[in-house]
Amino acid sequence: MTSLKDFSQNSRLLFGVNRAVFKEGAENKSEAGPMKPGEGATVEPEDKLNPKEEEQAKNKMEEIKKAPKVKGKLAEAQKAFKEKYEQLKKLDDKEANTEEKRKECVRFLRVALKDGLEVALKQQEQLNVLHDPQELKAVQDYLLKDGLNTALAADRTLSDWREREGKFLYTNSQDKGFVDKWNSSIDQSQKINAAIQTVYKLRDAKSENPQEWFDAYIALKSAVGKSSQGEVSYGKLEGEQKKPEAPAVKPPEKKTEAPKVKPPEKKPGAPKVKPPEPPNKPEAPKVKPPEPPKKPEAPKVKPPEPPKKPEVVAAIAPKKPEAPKAKPPEPPKKPEVVAAVPPKKPEAPKAKPPEPPKKPEAVAAVVPPPKKPEGPKPGEPKVDETGRKYFDSYDNMKVYLTNQFGSDAMRDLNRKLRLSADTIAKSIKASQAGENEQVNAPISVNVEGQKVAFTMEIPKAKANINKLSSPADIYRISGVKFVLREAAPDMVLADVNIKA
């Protein structure tokens, strides 16, 4: 029989063993990481359900939706769960929205730093459209009135340029830069027209979707903005630089779009070049404005252009497709030379009954182009009395740059010019006011990649700046010189239009 003492010892032994086992177990557990004092506090609070819970919650929601109506406690529990779950989902959406807001901050900063604080603030304001019915109304009003007018005006500017420059389409058809420019002007017109169409669709459908209106707003702005940028390239034309400023508002006219031009494949000696198939371009029809586009003034007659640049329509193969609809088609082979006639817009005659303009389109393709008095072809610099080489137009400069340094260089220069537009405009204004002595300080424009540097010289009181009425944010600046410093130190560029 086991004595009490033995039992006690045995039990102690037993307990001791057990304690040892428990101790060992505890030690083993400690390897797995028992909770230490304060450790619980480090656990991240959960701000979302784990995937399993999420799945369960979703299933429950489905069940609740499918289940027939229940009563009593179960109905209450279901209702409570449904409410909480939906609130959680709303918070998820809100959180996702903050991500968008954060992106907005970055976008705001980018625009503010690149285009100016005012522009960014304006855009920011427009973004509120999506959340504010009053703002939406304001945007709708803008789109249907000023927005459309601005877009139409921008399109007219591009069309005008094509109309004027179309005369040189043949002679420039070997110039890739010109062809690209021509084609991109058509692209821009298409974008503008597409944006206008969208606005009309929304208007006709009486859309109340803020997002659609906002998208239309952005599309219109961006299309018009692009055409404005294009103005740097398209605004200034050969032979035009000494003209007085362009009339503020041109009478609106209907035009069909010009055809896109393929890069030339003409051989050097070829006597005749095929015109770039004018009418086959599938162009979106122009849309009518909601109300007839504002005509601020009666169709202004363009002042007679000084015969500075009697740009001759050489073998005008590229017949302008923008010819007014009302006009009867001209006989295609009318051998008419328009050597000394300054290029006139075909639509201008509306306002000038007495003097029908010469029609460059009528010139037969076989007529050799009269020589330009200026001598140099596009892309070739002129030489002044002091022996300095210079360009008489920005387009010339473009062609030169494109040939010499590639189109990237030209694009880069354009970009830099746009970036500097505010500075240029301010400097010129200061110059006119005679208050800024620094206007002669050069503004460098580095063309990256090609390492070409320009100095922009703004001679005090000689430079001039005029805001073109359409598009409104384009300045025509004259008297500013761009001196190509490194590659060709004596190059001088005269005039340029700059988006400001």
Added chain:
Amino acid sequence: MPSKELLNRLMAALDSSPLFKEIGLDDQIEIKEKYKHSSDDEILDALKALDQAEEMSADVDKEEKEIQNEKVEMVQEVKSSMRTLKKVELQDAEVQDAQQTDKDAEKLINGLGKADTPKKKKLFGIF
């Protein structure tokens, strides 16, 4: 050309701005290049824009924080309500089971009660 001090201030502000770093690298380079040739006014505008953007971003941070706090609470509430729902469903199921059992039992009892049907009576030769 901008004053050197102002330009340095802007460049430092840009470099230290987390928002500016989110702008694409090309844009960063372009912007910095632009301001090297800008006027003092433009640089001041840029500094203002930077402040404004940081302020907007801080607002967004604050809002996000609030939402996250709300979410933490809400997650707990959803979990709790889901647990409650499960419990109630279980109870409901038990009740239904019990009811069904009762029904079955009743049916059985009724069935037994009907043992003295004519058929059964016939079977047992009553009458």
